[in-house]
Amino acid sequence: MPRRFLATLAAAVTLTACTHTVRLALQPQFDPGLGPASTLAAARPAVHALAGQYADKRADTTMLASFKQGVHTYNLYGERPIRDALFDGLRALFVRAGHTWGDSAGARVRVDVELLNVQASRNAGLVSVGANSSIQMKVDFVEIPTGRTVYSEIYNGTDKRSQALVGFMGMVKGSLDQSIINCIKSIGDDAKLADALRQRGTPP
Numbered sequence: 001m002p003r004r005f006l007a008t009l010a011a012a013v014t015l016t017a018c019t020h021t022v023r024l025a026l027q028p029q030f031d032p033g034l035g036p037a038s039t040l041a042a043a044r045p046a047v048h049a050l051a052g053q054y055a056d057k058r059a060d061t062t063m064l065a066s067f068k069q070g071v072h073t074y075n076l077y078g079e080r081p082i083r084d085a086l087f088d089g090l091r092a093l094f095v096r097a098g099h100t101w102g103d104s105a106g107a108r109v110r111v112d113v114e115l116l117n118v119q120a121s122r123n124a125g126l127v128s129v130g131a132n133s134s135i136q137m138k139v140d141f142v143e144i145p146t147g148r149t150v151y152s153e154i155y156n157g158t159d160k161r162s163q164a165l166v167g168f169m170g171m172v173k174g175s176l177d178q179s180i181i182n183c184i185k186s187i188g189d190d191a192k193l194a195d196a197l198r199q200r201g202t203p204p
Contacts, residue, residue, distance in 0.1 A: 017071035025079035030092035038188030040097040043197035052110035089184035151196035157183025
């Protein structure tokens with residue numbers, strides 16, 4: 001193959017490849033997304049919890065996620081902090097399970113969150129477009145009066161979807177929203193967490 005042709009082809013690829021900045025406002029619909037009362041409702045007496053410390057442990061904390069599709073790179077940024085979406089979900093989960101969530105007055109359990117990983121991608125097939133996402137976070141439940149960690153676990157949420165022919169970035173946003181909902185659901189379904197909160201020290 002002539003060198004001139006190869007050089008022309010390489011130049012064409014370079015010219016068509018580009019990086020896109022995409023801004024997404026994550027707004028998971030926890031109601032009705034979380035569904036009926038979870039295993040967490042079994043923790044009695046009721047828990048008065050509050051949002052605790054937050055840390056982003058990802059290697060790159062400047063964006064939500066980044067992926068390539070063909071010669072294009074898409075960098076996803078949140079229009080609101082992902083921290084807000086995660087704590088919104090925890091609040092919704094606790095309230096739905098019959099507990100309370102609020103300020104420091106009377107709170108007995110502090111919920112600390114470490115964000116470990118966020119991934120998202122979009123891929124096109126011959127007749128459909130797919131979107132995938134995942135989120136992983138470590139959650140510590142700390143008894144406020146004693147400072148003792150009552151329970152600690154790593155939770156995951158994933159989502160995979162597809163639709164015919166055309167899929168815009170709203171599809172990726174929807175997948176990320178659902179991954180967050182699924183991650184929060186996994187907390188509510190953790191029977192060991194419910195047992196740990198049931199057996200904690202002084203009830204509220």
